[in-house]
Amino acid sequence: xxxxxxxRYLRIQSGAAGLAGRFDQVIADCLKAGAENxxxxxxxxxxxxxxxxxQLLQRKSRFPSFIDLTAELFITGSANLTKNSIVxxxxxxxxxxxxxxxxxxxxETGATVLTLVGHEDTPLGKGGDHVFVNFAEDDTSCxxxxxxxxxxxxxIMKHRNEISNYDQLAGxxxxxxxxxxxxxxxxxxxxxxxxxxxxxxxYHIVTGSGNVWPxxxxxGMCILEEMQWIRTxxxxxxxxxxxxxELVEKGVSVILFKGEDACRPIxxxxxxxxxxxxxxxxxxxxxxxxxxxxxxxxRGLISPILLATVLxxxxxxxxxxxxxxxxxRRYYKKVAY
Numbered sequence: 001x002x003x004x005x006x007x008r009y010l011r012i013q014s015g016a017a018g019l020a021g022r023f024d025q026v027i028a029d030c031l032k033a034g035a036e037n038x039x040x041x042x043x044x045x046x047x048x049x050x051x052x053x054x055q056l057l058q059r060k061s062r063f064p065s066f067i068d069l070t071a072e073l074f075i076t077g078s079a080n081l082t083k084n085s086i087v088x089x090x091x092x093x094x095x096x097x098x099x100x101x102x103x104x105x106x107x108e109t110g111a112t113v114l115t116l117v118g119h120e121d122t123p124l125g126k127g128g129d130h131v132f133v134n135f136a137e138d139d140t141s142c143x144x145x146x147x148x149x150x151x152x153x154x155x156i157m158k159h160r161n162e163i164s165n166y167d168q169l170a171g172x173x174x175x176x177x178x179x180x181x182x183x184x185x186x187x188x189x190x191x192x193x194x195x196x197x198x199x200x201x202x203y204h205i206v207t208g209s210g211n212v213w214p215x216x217x218x219x220g221m222c223i224l225e226e227m228q229w230i231r232t233x234x235x236x237x238x239x240x241x242x243x244x245x246e247l248v249e250k251g252v253s254v255i256l257f258k259g260e261d262a263c264r265p266i267x268x269x270x271x272x273x274x275x276x277x278x279x280x281x282x283x284x285x286x287x288x289x290x291x292x293x294x295x296x297x298x299r300g301l302i303s304p305i306l307l308a309t310v311l312x313x314x315x316x317x318x319x320x321x322x323x324x325x326x327x328x329r330r331y332y333k334k335v336a337y
Contacts, residue, residue: 013177016144027155036084037064051214053149083110094122142308195317209237210263259303
């Protein structure tokens with residue numbers, strides 16, 4: 001596989017999966033101590049990666065869950081953020097400015113803070129009540145953060161007796177690192193073709209629904225815009241028909257991500273509409289990926305992880321094709337802002 005270190009990838013994703021037991025114990029202790037809600041408070045891409053777990057709790061659990069923008073919450077505060085809150089703060093670097101600032105305010109409330117970081121010797125690595133360290137870099141952080149937050153959500157549901165098959169779900173998720181490598185390998189020959197589609201246009205509408213919408217948003221903003229300087233319009237597939245559809249015409253690239261959760265029919269609607277008006281619809285569907293030993297229920301939960309896995313392969317080809325390394329920046333962490 002192009003520019004891919006299999007051993008490194010397995011080490012990182014196995015590290016994320018290996019945190020499951022500790023997450024489960026910490027969540028059990030928090031609930032026993034009277035936790036009343038949970039906040040997912042990341043910044044930028046890390047915040048987006050928390051959305052599937054937040055969505056799962058919103059729709060399948062009675063335990064109140066919140067997600068907010070750190071920069072805004074720092075200014076406004078929240079009546080729901082109290083000493084009985086669990087706060088999850090992901091930051092790969094452990095130094096994200098907005099998150100570090102908010103951490104100090106959150107600590108003042110007495111809330112229990114779980115920080116998910118790639119480096120322990122950092123403000124967020126040192127500042128959490130419970131610090132979960134799993135080294136990763138930009139090309140491996142999606143799967144790692146998706147997995148960690150999913151374990152948190154499932155653990156909450158387990159200890160509230162809202163699911164009865166936690167052990168089965170967690171067991172299947174432990175198989176995931178090796179299965180993801182197999183998915184990458186199987187997709188490698190197709191990755192170059194998808195990258196050519198992305199390289200051929202300077203503007204893309206990127207869309208999806210359900211728990212893969214965050215990955216559509218993330219890939220458009222954090223990869224195509226930030227790392228490749230390609231203009232995108234990330235839009236939820238349900239909102240696609242409330243404005244964005246008017247931009248669809250011949251020559252306009254529409255990139256559709258499809259997952260396997262209950263919201264798949266919303267993506268089907270875009271897939272049916274777009275070919276009537278553009279010759280550039282491209283679909284990336286997790287249902288096409290072979291995952292031995294993984295149940296339909298878990299496939300639905302991990303659809304954003306599967307997309308992130310193959311999109312990394314696409315990005316690896318794209319940066320070579322465009323002679324634009326994914327690490328190149330003009331402004332991000334380069335100038336004051």
